[in-house]
Amino acid sequence: MIEVNICIGSACHLKGSYDIIRDLQYIIDEEGLEQKVVLKGAFCLGRCTKAVSLLLDDGEVVSVDRNGARNFFETYVRPKLLIVTERKLG
Numbered sequence: 001m002i003e004v005n006i007c008i009g010s011a012c013h014l015k016g017s018y019d020i021i022r023d024l025q026y027i028i029d030e031e032g033l034e035q036k037v038v039l040k041g042a043f044c045l046g047r048c049t050k051a052v053s054l055l056l057d058d059g060e061v062v063s064v065d066r067n068g069a070r071n072f073f074e075t076y077v078r079p080k081l082l083i084v085t086e087r088k089l090g
């Protein structure tokens with residue numbers, strides 16, 4: 001299971017946390033990934049001056065603007081899905 005924590009602290013909320021949550025949830029639903037990717041809310045991740053902060057389960061924090069959910073997914077989540085799939089096959 002890949003966990004993505006989206007900051008819903010006040011600064012990130014104003015910059016579009018909920019737009020990102022909505023768009024990531026759409027991708028997860030569209031691709032039937034409910035058993036592979038989980039979204040969770042997080043509070044301030046310490047990068048309030050940047051775009052919305054997302055924390056990956058490996059500890060990496062990524063700043064994503066409100067229209068950047070698809071790009072974030074393809075750049076950071078999709079490769080992890082492929083690794084998980086390869087591990088199951090191997």
Ligand code: FES
Pocket residue numbers: 007008009010011012013043044045046047048052053
């Ligand atoms: S409120 Fe999101 S990083 Fe601070």
